[in-house]
Amino acid sequence: MPFETLVAGCLAYVALMFAVAFWADRAAARGRVRWLDHPLVYTLSLSVYCSAWTFYGAVGYASRSGLEFATIYLGPTIVFAGSWWGLRRLVRVARTHHVTSIADLVSARFGKSNPLAALVTLIGVLAATPYIALQLQSVRLSFEVFATARPEDNGAVGGTALWVAVGLALFTILFGTRNLAADERHHGVVTAIALEAVVKLLAFLALGVFVVWGLADGPADIIARIARAAQDPANAEGWQLRPDRWTALNIVSAAAILTLPRMFQVMVIEAADEDRLRMAGWAFPAYLFAMSLFVLPIAVMGHELMPADANPDLYVLTLPDAAGQDMLALLVFLGGFSAATSMVVVSAIALATMISNHWLTPVWLALRKRPADEETEDLRGLVLNSRRLAILAMVGAGWVYHEASGGSTALAAMGLVAFTGVAQVLPAMIGGLLWRGANRFGAYAGVGSGFLLWLVIVYLPSLGIGSPPPLPEGVDPLAFSIFITLAVNSLAFVTCSIFWFPDPVERLQGLSFVSAVEPPRNSSLARGDDRAEPLLAMARRVWGPDPALLFFRAEAAAQGKSGYLPDLTPRFLTRLERRLAGSIGSATAHAMVERAAGRTSLTVADLMQVADEAQRAKEETQRLENASIELARTARQLREANEKLTALSVQKDAFLDQISHELRTPMTSIRAFSEFLSEPDLTDEERRKFAGIIHEEAGRLTRLLDNLLDISVLESGQAQLSVSASNLHDLIGRALTAASATRPERVFGIDRDPISEHVPVITDADRLLQVLINVIANSRKYCDAERPWLRIRVTRRDGAGTQIDIVDNGSGIDAGQQALIFEKFSRLNDPARAGGAGLGLAICREIMLSLGGEISYLPGQGGAAFRISLPARPPVGRGRVAPPEGQA
Amino acid sequence: MPERRLFLERASFRRRRLGDAARVLPVAAALLLLLPVWWLPRAFASAGGVIWIFAFWAVLIVLIWLLHRALIRAEAAIGTADPRADPEADRQGHPGAAARADRRAGARSDPDQDPPDAL
Structure with a gap:
């Protein structure tokens, strides 16, 4: 393929990337982020994990070490298998705290400590520089593959790495530092990277299909060839899997997917919410699977078809080139180019944020020491410029390193060296998210010791400085260094955490991180409205004038104030600090707010106050819940009472008709017969008869009025009780005799249990007798059975009085009426059975209440059933008392 | 019901x-x-x-x-997640549970926030 075609294709591709990023940024600025926010774009952007080291290097790795290359992809797959609870929680916590980078996360968790963030940044920078150099080298090597065919092009290749570096720095500065957005999202970059991910995948799959079905004879043939290669004595040593290396590499790649600054950037910072991990949870492992499916086939075919001295790292390019597949070779070249550039761009953004937030800005602020023009200083420009500077520095350092190392093959090992380095952050990160006891001292000890060990036994030897420690025969240096650094790191982290007492800020943050809740409000602040203005000035310096005013006005409105200066409530300060942290990192934001607000540092007493406030809120909730249950109960009671009242009102109307009628009937007779009496020609017999009728009718009237009087006396609580001891058996006997006068024509079977009836009762015997007579007479009146009978049972309960149950075998009382029968004027709506004025049971109830007992209707006894409950002794004093407890 | x-x-x-x-x-x-x-x-x-x-x-x-x-x-x-379906509230000691109760009481409502993963 002509070299010019290659260069033209490459330039066209770069132009496309710039256009896509520009278009996506513009669309996002106009609020059209619907498509850009799709979980698929997020998932594809995660593929920045597959750098050129894996695109080209996986095949080389596989041809040297067989299946071991797969560990680099299998570790992340395991992590994503747990994404539902693990990664989602990480994203949620990071977004709650407006974290800007992995260093910021660790620093925010451990008491907003900037030195810790600076240390993590140092690890990231040291690990990434050779890694970026590796990407530049891969681009240069891939150019060389095509250039070596024509020696006259060799000169043009020399500056490739420089040109690529310049282009990448330009792209990153252009699209990576457009804004100082609080959530640090870069739509343009992410969209471009998602597109590059598609190119990467398509290129690799196309090559794989070509190799399996074009160069070999399908999958069966490929498997046979892999089996032959595995038997090859030349491969016997390398292809043999070693359990210690296998385990160590899986662990370190699983750690790297979490702690690599570029992975943290795309996975956590660029995620709008944790929901996109629902798709990425399976889709990203599927992407990794697809990227590694054809690695071994390509490695085996390359080994068979290429000359023995060919570089296995470049089989992906040399295979299609040698087979004359120019377009395929160009596609693969663009795929490799994509892998290299996306890694460099995202790494540069992530590291530049870290360098700017944790190195440059704090140093700058510390050096300035309150100059006179602080109020007008534009911090926003400062931070953005320091980021641009840091991007230039990172890409530049990569290029310098590449030139200095002379593009040696030693760079190939840098991928794993970087993985091991960033994995040192893992214990502090995981511990900080899961263990409230983890603290700053432990994090310093863990990250620090792991970092130093890594530096001495892995990093510096890989640069040719010093040498790795001598190890006994059979111990694998790589597995040893991974295990020993992580073990020492974790041990130091846990031990020092146990023996150190964290300060209050750290304890608050620990609570918030481990429980994945909002940081509790803290109450320590200086009062006074005049402090809001310096805060506004400070926010203006970071965000620019308009966003700062907007934020302050919204906060003031939320407090119900007009204007731009909200009260310095703990809630406001916490929100302000977290918004600022989204731009300049939590440690710097914390320091700035404290200085501007004059906030005194948090004490243990404040911590207790926060806990108290929360406790009070909890109790308040409990109280409200109880109150609402109480309210529901009252409402139900009210509803019942209302229904009863409505029914009673209907009954009362009917009763008024009835009582008028009852009073009028005797009155009419009396009037009529007294008129007859005034007639002169009456016999004595007639006169006697008429006088008798008048007397009888007057008696009826009197009884009716007596009853009405009786009930009104009882209700007003003025009834006099004459308490004495009597035998219940006798009282029941008397009641039965007296009641037999009611409808004497009916013969009732009486079922009594005399032994149990022989109990003494201390009460007003006449009143009790009245109740018994009334209830029994009621039964006689209303029991509609063919062969009526009456059952009377007495139960005595120790210390709680006596119960008398009177049950007949009639049809009983409807459930709907049971609530009404004890009310005054109530009468079952059956005129045929209406004998009295409907006052009997109402009087019974009043009597029983005045005796300190109760009368109630027992449903479900096979007939009308009444239970009369008597207390052990009558109430002291006159009048009614509440019925005793525990009665039905 | x-x-x-x-x-x-x-x-x-x-x-x-x-x-x-x-x-x-x-x-x-x-x-x-x-x-x-x-x-x-x-x-x-x-x-x-x-x-x-x-x-x-x-x-x-x-x-x-x-x-x-x-x-x-x-x-x-x-x-919509039932706040009572959050057993973690009972797992932590006093301030953890209290802070969550605080949130439940509606003292603060942040749409970013779900209840913590249930155990």
């Missing part, structure tokens, strides 16, 4: 158990990935080992997909 309650409880019970499965899956996957290589390292230097690893990988991806789909459906069945 009683039917609906019963339905809700079933749904959140299922959601919890699926959550347990999501915790077990990575552990089981890690063991299946590491143990065979510890026991039979030689078998993995052949075509059989290659096929085993890739088959394991593909099955794992399908399992993650199925599990996530089931979890999404279970969460949809529950609808």
Whole structure:
């Protein structure tokens, strides 16, 4: 393929990337982020994990070490298998705290400590520089593959790495530092990277299909060839899997997917919410699977078809080139180019944020020491410029390193060296998210010791400085260094955490991180409205004038104030600090707010106050819940009472008709017969008869009025009780005799249990007798059975009085009426059975209440059933008392 | 009303158990990935080992997909998360539970916030 075609294709591709990023940024600025926010774009952007080291290097790795290359992809797959609870929680916590980078996360968790963030940044920078150099080298090597065919092009290749570096720095500065957005999202970059991910995948799959079905004879043939290669004595040593290396590499790649600054950037910072991990949870492992499916086939075919001295790292390019597949070779070249550039761009953004937030800005602020023009200083420009500077520095350092190392093959090992380095952050990160006891001292000890060990036994030897420690025969240096650094790191982290007492800020943050809740409000602040203005000035310096005013006005409105200066409530300060942290990192934001607000540092007493406030809120909730249950109960009671009242009102109307009628009937007779009496020609017999009728009718009237009087006396609580001891058996006997006068024509079977009836009762015997007579007479009146009978049972309960149950075998009382029968004027709506004025049971109830007992209707006894409950002794004093407890 | 309650409880019970499965899956996957290589390292230097690893990988991806789909459906069945379905509130000591109770009381409402993952 002509070299010019290659260069033209490459330039066209770069132009496309710039256009896509520009278009996506513009669309996002106009609020059209619907498509850009799709979980698929997020998932594809995660593929920045597959750098050129894996695109080209996986095949080389596989041809040297067989299946071991797969560990680099299998570790992340395991992590994503747990994404539902693990990664989602990480994203949620990071977004709650407006974290800007992995260093910021660790620093925010451990008491907003900037030195810790600076240390993590140092690890990231040291690990990434050779890694970026590796990407530049891969681009240069891939150019060389095509250039070596024509020696006259060799000169043009020399500056490739420089040109690529310049282009990448330009792209990153252009699209990576457009804004100082609080959530640090870069739509343009992410969209471009998602597109590059598609190119990467398509290129690799196309090559794989070509190799399996074009160069070999399908999958069966490929498997046979892999089996032959595995038997090859030349491969016997390398292809043999070693359990210690296998385990160590899986662990370190699983750690790297979490702690690599570029992975943290795309996975956590660029995620709008944790929901996109629902798709990425399976889709990203599927992407990794697809990227590694054809690695071994390509490695085996390359080994068979290429000359023995060919570089296995470049089989992906040399295979299609040698087979004359120019377009395929160009596609693969663009795929490799994509892998290299996306890694460099995202790494540069992530590291530049870290360098700017944790190195440059704090140093700058510390050096300035309150100059006179602080109020007008534009911090926003400062931070953005320091980021641009840091991007230039990172890409530049990569290029310098590449030139200095002379593009040696030693760079190939840098991928794993970087993985091991960033994995040192893992214990502090995981511990900080899961263990409230983890603290700053432990994090310093863990990250620090792991970092130093890594530096001495892995990093510096890989640069040719010093040498790795001598190890006994059979111990694998790589597995040893991974295990020993992580073990020492974790041990130091846990031990020092146990023996150190964290300060209050750290304890608050620990609570918030481990429980994945909002940081509790803290109450320590200086009062006074005049402090809001310096805060506004400070926010203006970071965000620019308009966003700062907007934020302050919204906060003031939320407090119900007009204007731009909200009260310095703990809630406001916490929100302000977290918004600022989204731009300049939590440690710097914390320091700035404290200085501007004059906030005194948090004490243990404040911590207790926060806990108290929360406790009070909890109790308040409990109280409200109880109150609402109480309210529901009252409402139900009210509803019942209302229904009863409505029914009673209907009954009362009917009763008024009835009582008028009852009073009028005797009155009419009396009037009529007294008129007859005034007639002169009456016999004595007639006169006697008429006088008798008048007397009888007057008696009826009197009884009716007596009853009405009786009930009104009882209700007003003025009834006099004459308490004495009597035998219940006798009282029941008397009641039965007296009641037999009611409808004497009916013969009732009486079922009594005399032994149990022989109990003494201390009460007003006449009143009790009245109740018994009334209830029994009621039964006689209303029991509609063919062969009526009456059952009377007495139960005595120790210390709680006596119960008398009177049950007949009639049809009983409807459930709907049971609530009404004890009310005054109530009468079952059956005129045929209406004998009295409907006052009997109402009087019974009043009597029983005045005796300190109760009368109630027992449903479900096979007939009308009444239970009369008597207390052990009558109430002291006159009048009614509440019925005793525990009665039905 | 009683039917609906019963339905809700079933749904959140299922959601919890699926959550347990999501915790077990990575552990089981890690063991299946590491143990065979510890026991039979030689078998993995052949075509059989290659096929085993890739088959394991593909099955794992399908399992993650199925599990996530089931979890999404279970969460949809529950609808808006029931704050009482949060057993972590009882797990932590005094301030943790209290802070969550604080949140529940509606003292603060942040749309970014879900209740913490249930155990």
